[in-house]
Amino acid sequence: MLSELQQRYATPLDEFLRGVVSEIHPTELNLMQGYAFGWVDETGKAMRHMSGKRLRPYLLLLCCEAAGGNWQQAIPAAAAVELLHNFSLVHDDIQDQSIMRHNRPSVWARWDQAKAINVGDSLLGLAFHTLHALRESFSAETVLAVWHDLNVALRELTRGQHLDLQFENQPTVDEDEYRSMIEGKTAALFAASAKMGARLAHHPGYDRFAEYGRHLGLAFQIRDDILGIWGKRETTGKSAADDIRNQKKSLPNIRGMQREPEFARLFEGGKLSDAQVERARSLLNRCAARSYAEAVEEQFGNAAIQAISSLNMEPVAGGWLKELPAQLLGRTI
Amino acid sequence: MLSELQQRYATPLDEFLRGVVSEIHPTELNLMQGYAFGWVDETGKAMRHMSGKRLRPYLLLLCCEAAGGNWQQAIPAAAAVELLHNFSLVHDDIQDQSIMRHNRPSVWARWDQAKAINVGDSLLGLAFHTLHALRESFSAETVLAVWHDLNVALRELTRGQHLDLQFENQPTVDEDEYRSMIEGKTAALFAASAKMGARLAHHPGYDRFAEYGRHLGLAFQIRDDILGIWGKRETTGKSAADDIRNQKKSLPNIRGMQREPEFARLFEGGKLSDAQVERARSLLNRCAARSYAEAVEEQFGNAAIQAISSLNMEPVAGGWLKELPAQLLGRTI
Numbered sequence: 001m002l003s004e005l006q007q008r009y010a011t012p013l014d015e016f017l018r019g020v021v022s023e024i025h026p027t028e029l030n031l032m033q034g035y036a037f038g039w040v041d042e043t044g045k046a047m048r049h050m051s052g053k054r055l056r057p058y059l060l061l062l063c064c065e066a067a068g069g070n071w072q073q074a075i076p077a078a079a080a081v082e083l084l085h086n087f088s089l090v091h092d093d094i095q096d097q098s099i100m101r102h103n104r105p106s107v108w109a110r111w112d113q114a115k116a117i118n119v120g121d122s123l124l125g126l127a128f129h130t131l132h133a134l135r136e137s138f139s140a141e142t143v144l145a146v147w148h149d150l151n152v153a154l155r156e157l158t159r160g161q162h163l164d165l166q167f168e169n170q171p172t173v174d175e176d177e178y179r180s181m182i183e184g185k186t187a188a189l190f191a192a193s194a195k196m197g198a199r200l201a202h203h204p205g206y207d208r209f210a211e212y213g214r215h216l217g218l219a220f221q222i223r224d225d226i227l228g229i230w231g232k233r234e235t236t237g238k239s240a241a242d243d244i245r246n247q248k249k250s251l252p253n254i255r256g257m258q259r260e261p262e263f264a265r266l267f268e269g270g271k272l273s274d275a276q277v278e279r280a281r282s283l284l285n286r287c288a289a290r291s292y293a294e295a296v297e298e299q300f301g302n303a304a305i306q307a308i309s310s311l312n313m314e315p316v317a318g319g320w321l322k323e324l325p326a327q328l329l330g331r332t333i
Numbered sequence: 334m335l336s337e338l339q340q341r342y343a344t345p346l347d348e349f350l351r352g353v354v355s356e357i358h359p360t361e362l363n364l365m366q367g368y369a370f371g372w373v374d375e376t377g378k379a380m381r382h383m384s385g386k387r388l389r390p391y392l393l394l395l396c397c398e399a400a401g402g403n404w405q406q407a408i409p410a411a412a413a414v415e416l417l418h419n420f421s422l423v424h425d426d427i428q429d430q431s432i433m434r435h436n437r438p439s440v441w442a443r444w445d446q447a448k449a450i451n452v453g454d455s456l457l458g459l460a461f462h463t464l465h466a467l468r469e470s471f472s473a474e475t476v477l478a479v480w481h482d483l484n485v486a487l488r489e490l491t492r493g494q495h496l497d498l499q500f501e502n503q504p505t506v507d508e509d510e511y512r513s514m515i516e517g518k519t520a521a522l523f524a525a526s527a528k529m530g531a532r533l534a535h536h537p538g539y540d541r542f543a544e545y546g547r548h549l550g551l552a553f554q555i556r557d558d559i560l561g562i563w564g565k566r567e568t569t570g571k572s573a574a575d576d577i578r579n580q581k582k583s584l585p586n587i588r589g590m591q592r593e594p595e596f597a598r599l600f601e602g603g604k605l606s607d608a609q610v611e612r613a614r615s616l617l618n619r620c621a622a623r624s625y626a627e628a629v630e631e632q633f634g635n636a637a638i639q640a641i642s643s644l645n646m647e648p649v650a651g652g653w654l655k656e657l658p659a660q661l662l663g664r665t666i
Contacts, residue, residue, distance in 0.1 A: 024492075025492060026495060026499070028495065028499065029491070029495040091450050094446075094447070094450060095446075095450055095451065113427075114427070114429075114498050115495065115498050117424050117428055117450060118424070118428065118491050118495055118498065119491075119495075120450075120454075121453075121490075121491045122488065122491035122492070122495070124454075124487070125484060125487040125490075126488070128461070128480075128484045128487075129484055132477075135477070139473070140474040143473075143477055144465075144468075147461075147477075147480060151458060151461045151462055154457070154458040155455065155458040155462060157458075158451055158452075158454045158455035158458055159357075159358060159362065162359060162361065162362040162448065162451055162452075162455070163359060165447050165451065166361065
C-alpha cells in the first residue's frame with residue numbers, strides 16, 4: 001500500500017519541492033538543500049533513487065483525500081511538512097554528531113557544522129514559504145490555520161528535542177518522560193500532517209485526524225526504537241544495536257533498565273564494548289523488552305484507527321488510512 | 334531619542350515577551366530562552382539591566398505609530414521580530430564559535446552546542462507563535478501578510494548567512510558581494526520590521542517603510558563594521574580590532590584589501606599577531622577606509638530618510654523616524 005501511495009503522490013510532490021528549492025540562492029545553499037532531500041549525491045551528481053520515505057507528506061495528502069478534499073491543492077502543505085522534517089534531520093545530525101544519514105554522509109559531515117545549521121534554518125523558512133502558495137486555492141483564514149498547525153508542530157518538536165538531549169545526561173528516564181519526549185519529537189508532526197490534510201478538505205473532524213496522526217507517530221517512533229536495537233544494517237542504514245551502543249533512552253532500553261539490574265549497570269558506565277553490547281541485548285531478550293515495545297506499538301496503532309473509526313470518510317482513501325498503522329508496524333526500514 | 338523610544342515601548346514589549354517565554358517547557362529550555370533575552374545571568378539570577386538594544390521591535394512600533402496605527406496592538410509583531418533576531422544571534426554564535434555575547438558567555442558556551450541549536454529553533458517557533466496573537470485585533474488577511482513579511486526576512490537572513498560563511502573561505506570579496514550579504518543578514522529584518530509596523534497601521538505606503546528599514550539596516554551594519562575595528566571594548570563588549578584579527582570581510586577591510594597590497598597580504602596569511610593587527614589598522618587609516626565606510630553609511634542613512642520623505646505620517650513619530658538614522662550613525666555601541 002505504501003508503494004501505491006508513492007505511485008500516486010511522489011511525482012507531483014517531488015516536482016513541487018524541486019521547484020521551490022530551485023529558487024534558492026546562492027548555488028551552494030541550493031545544492032546543500034538538494035542533498036538533504038536526496039536528489040544529489042555528495043559529489044553533486046543526480047541520485048537515481050531518492051532517499052527518504054516521505055511519510056509525513058503522504059499522510060497529509062491521504063488524510064486530505066480521505067476527508068473528501070482535493071489532494072493536488074494540498075501539495076504545498078505536503079511539501080511544507082517534508083521540509084520541516086528535513087530541517088529537523090539536518091539539525092538532529094549535528095546535535096547527535098551522526099556522520100551518516102540514508103547511507104550517505106550527513107549534511108554537516110559533508111560540508112561543515114556552521115553551514116549545516118544554516119541549511120536547517122533555511123529549510124524551515126522554505127517550509128513556511130511553501131504554505132503561502134496555498135493562498136491560490138484557500139482562504140486567508142484556512143491558510144493561517146494550517147500555518148498555525150505547522151508552527152505548533154515546530155514548537156512541540158523543539159520541546160521534545162530538548163527533552164531528548166536532556167535524557168542523555170540523566171541517569172534514568174521513566175516511561176512518562178519518554179512518552180512526553182516522543183509526543184513532541186515525533187508525534188506532533190504526524191498529528192499536524194493529518195490535521196492539515198483534513199483541514200484543507202474542510203472536514204469538521206480535523207481534530208480526530210490529528211489524533212489519528214499523533215498515535216500513528218507514537219507507534220512509528222516505537223518501531224524506530226525496535227529497529228535501533230534489532231534492525232539490520234542493510235535495511236536501516238544504521239548499525240544494528242546502535243541504540244544500545246549509544247545508551248539511548250529508547251523504550252526497549254528503558255524497559256531493560258527497569259527490569260534487569262545488570263542492564264541498568266551497563267547503561268551507567270562509559271561506552272560499551274562489542275561484548276557488552278551483545279550481553280545487553282541478551283538481557284533485553286530475557287526481560288522480553290521487544291515484545292513489550294511491540295505491545296505498546298500495537299496499542300498506539302489501534303488507538304490511531306479508533307480515532308477515525310466513526311468519521312465520515314471517502315471510502316478508498318479512508319480504507320488505506322485504516323491499513324496504514326499495520327503497514328508501518330510491520331516495516332523493517 | 335533612543336531612550337525616549339525605550340521609555341515608551343520597553344515595558345509593554347518586555348511584559349509581552351516574558352509572558353510568551355514563560356509558557357515554554359521544559360524548565361531548562363525556558364531558562365535558556367530567558368538567558369538569551371538577557372533577563373537572567375548565567376547562574377539563573379535576574380539581571381538588573383537587560384541586555385540587547387531591542388532596535389528592531391522599536392522600529393516596528395515607531396513605524397506603526399508614524400503610519401497612524403495603534404502601536405499597542407502591534408506588540409506581538411514587535412515581539413516576533415525580536416525573537417527572530419535572538420534566534421539568529423544564538424545560531425550565529427555557534428557558527429562563529431563566539432564564546433561571548435553582551436559581555437556574558439554565549440548560549441552555546443554556557444550550555445552546549447546541541448541544546449543551543451535547539452534553543453535557536455525554539456525561538457523561531459515562538460516568533461511565529463506570537464504573530465498569531467495579532468488575530469485578536471487584525472483580519473486573517475493582515476496577519477497572513479505580516480507572517481509572510483517575517484518569513485521573507487527569515488529566508489533572506491539564511492541566504493545572507495550562507496554568503497557570510499562562504500566569505501570566510503574566499504580569498505577576496507568585492508563590494509557587490511558584500512552588499513548582497515548584508516542585504517540578507519541585516520537589512521532584511523529591519524525592512525520587515527518597518528513594513529510590518531506600517532502594514533498593521535493599514536498604511537498604503539508600507540513598501541516605502543520597508544525601503545526605509547532596509548537602508549537603515551544597511552547603515553546600521555556598516556556602523557557595526559566600523560565599531561568592529563575602531564570601537565572600544567568597554568562600550569561594544571568586543572575587543573577593539575576583533576574584525577581585523579578574525580580577518581572578517583567587513584566593508585573597511587574589503588576597502589583595505591583593494592587599496593593596500595600589504596593589507597591584502599596580511600589577510601591572505603594565517604591568524605594575525607598583535608603587531609600585525611596594529612600594522613593592518615594603520616594601513617586602513619592610510620587608505621582612509623574609515624571615512625570611506627562612513628560615507629557609505631551616510632548615503633544609506635540619507636536613502637532611508639528619502640524613502641519616507643513624501644509619505645503622509647503622524648508628525649511626532651514621523652519626525653523621530655527621520656531622526657533615527659543620524660542617531661544610529663552616531664552610536665558608539
